[in-house]
Amino acid sequence: MEQIRELDEEELQIEEVETLSDDSSDDDAATNGHANGRNDSMGEFTFNTSLASLHTYLGEVEDTHHRMAFVDSGTILTLPLFFLEGVVLFPEATLPLRIIQTNFIMALERAMSQVDSPNSIGVVRVYRDFENRRLRFASVGTTAEIRQFRRLEDGSVNVVTRGKQRFHVRRHWIDVDGAPCGEIEIIEEDVPLRTPRDAFGTLPPLSNLGSQSFSHSTKSHNHAKRHRDRDENNDSEAESEESFLTELSLSEMRLHQSAVDSCCGYNMINESMNSDDEKYVSESESPSGKSQSSDGSSQAKLQGKVQSNLEVGRKAKIRESFEEGDPGKRRRILIQLNQFRAVPQAFWPYWVYQMFDSFALAQKAADMWKQIVGAPSMDGFVRKPDLLSFYIGSKSPVSESTRQELLEINGTSYRLRREIELLEGFDRVRCKNCQIFIPAQTVIAKRSDMLVMSTEGPLGAYVNPGGYVHEIMTFYKANGLALIGRPTKEYSWFPGYAWTIANCATCERHMGWLFTATNKRLKPRSFYGIRSSQVADDTR
Structure with missing residues (x-):
């Protein structure tokens, strides 16, 4: 509220224009300060987006000056529960509440006084x-810390909370005083994964394959591994590790070589493998995929012969490139080849590791989010990555049920991969009710029309005077x-905008609101807020 007062006291450095309302205090505050919105063909963005995240419509709310410490995973707590329709709270997301019902007021008072x-x-x-005509409760929720609090004269309470930790609902009940309560268990959050540095260094380099030193280097590697494992009383694992290289089939060797292709971006092995090589490989393998040779020496011979054929193909390709290219190109080919052959083999292709690298996925998701939403860095x-996955999940302009799905996903990498999939597919917003009952759905809004009216993102939670919380996504037009x-x-x-109820013209369900500026200084002149609870799951 201090920020609002400061904004009201600032002198506007723009020309005075005729307003559409006598009360312009909110309009002045709304046009001051830096706007984080995007500029586009609709005109310059002048609305101060920080005001929406302050929830000034709640009036004066006092800080509780208390911050909740994180609870260990697996901890079982008994807390007052708020069952909210149309709301999916994520960790670190803001949730405003206007509490009117007596039972929820009792629950809030219990929360404020509990030890x-x-x-x-x-x-x-x-x-x-809708099929069974009954209410259902999600099995996963989020703890919320009461940050701001104000009791009004009529007995109602205005509260601003912030999400903290996910939990499983073990059981819930109504206490003797009418307060809804529940026994919850805090969910363990994983440590974001990163591709191990030694993921590609556990096997000898390709330059050793087929050479006289290959067998020696393999034995040395396996001997060191076996000795280390024996010290750790893991003899069985040592035997398995030792036999891994010596029991490689020809097809398995090709998989290792393909792994290096994926890592380095070269396709020299596959391109140099001619039809005779492929025929030789297929004849040398049994139906089970294993080599027909039973002794290690025969296997080594087969491996050496395959590598020899590969070397012939490589040399032929290099000679062809040398004949067609200039000296500079020849030099680059030699450098690339030497670098390629020096790369150590991996047990899996590089892209497999990237699928579970939380930091790589976070970078991809952040780039997509910036491209779609237009958010800053x-x-x-x-x-x-864990916080990013929660942020995107809480602000993604998708349906309420889809966001609940994201909340219930365990594992940062899995959640980020699902969010990337949703961002790639997000294009249109349709009415959920029409999707169920009317075959021909009307497209309510498009991705290109999305607008960010709050510093918290394109989707936010707001509470109306009746205490009902709405999560809305904002668009230039609908x-x-x-x-x-x-x-x-x-x-x-x-602040500075008047609202008008907007229903679906087809099914007449409440879809959201049209917000129109009451001051000519405000831009955009109008925009729509669409309820996420009324959005269909299909966003394509």
């Missing part, structure tokens, strides 16, 4: 099962919506 995990509640999504999040009633500024989530 274990003070100022903490559990937030669980509740949804309607995400470098800070890239260094913390189709197939019918406006109900006249615009009003009262309790507006975006």
Whole structure:
């Protein structure tokens, strides 16, 4: 609120224009400060996006001056539970609440006074099962820390909370005073994975394959490995590791060589392997994929012969390139070949490791997020893949059920991979009700029309005067919506904008709101807020 007062006291350095409303205090605050929105063909973005994340419509709220410590994974707690329809709370996300119902007021008071995990509640999504016509509760929720608190004269309470840790709901009940409570278990979060530095250094380099030193280097490697494992009382594992190279079939050797191809970006092995080589390999293998030779010496001979054929193919390709190229090109080919053959083999291709490298996935997800949303640099999040996965999950403009799916995924790399898939497929927003009952769906909004009206991202949670929390995604324009009633500024989530209810023109379900500027200085002049709970799962 101090920021709002400062903004109100600042002198506007722009020309005064006629306003559409006599009350312009919110308009002045909304146009001051730096706007984090994007500039586009619609005109310069002048709305101060930091105001939406402050939830100024709640009025004065006091800081609780208490911060909840993280609880160890596996800890079982008893907390007051808030079952909220249309809401999926992620760790580090902000959730405003206006508590009117007596039972939830009792739950809040219990949370403020409890000794274990003070100022903490559990937030669980509740949804309607249309087939069975009943309410269902999600099995995974998020603890929320009460950051700001204000009790009003009518007995209601305004609260601003922040998500902390995921949990499983073990059981829930209504206490004697009517407060909903539950027994929860904190979920263990994994440590973000990174490709091990020695993932490609456990086997001899390709330059040793087929040479006289290959057998010696392999034996030395296996001997050292066996000796180390014996010291650790892992004799059985040592035997398995020792026999790995000596029992490689010809097809398995080719897989190792393909792994190096994936890592270095060269396809020299596959290109140099001619039809005679492939025929030889297929004849040398049994139906089970193993070599027909039973003794180690025969296997070594087969390996050596295959490598010899590969070397012939490589040399032929190099000679052809030399004849066609200039001296500079020849020099580059030699350098690339030497680098290629010096690369150590890997047990799996490089792209397999990248599938589970949380930091590589975080970089890809951050790049896609910046491209789609137009957000500023995400470098800070890239260094913390787990937080990035929660951030994208909480702000992705997808359906409520899809976001619950993201919340329930265990493992940072798995969650990031799913989010990347969703970002790649996100293109259109459709009405969920029409998807169920009407074959021909109307496209409500498109990805290209998405707009960021808050520093927290393109999707945020806001609470109305009746205490109902709405998570909305914002767009410049929308189709197939019918406006109900006249615009009003009262309790507006975006200072300086009036809101009008917008229903789906086909099924007449409440889809969201149209927000229109009450001051000509504000840009964009209008935008739509679409409820995520009314968005269909199909975003393509």
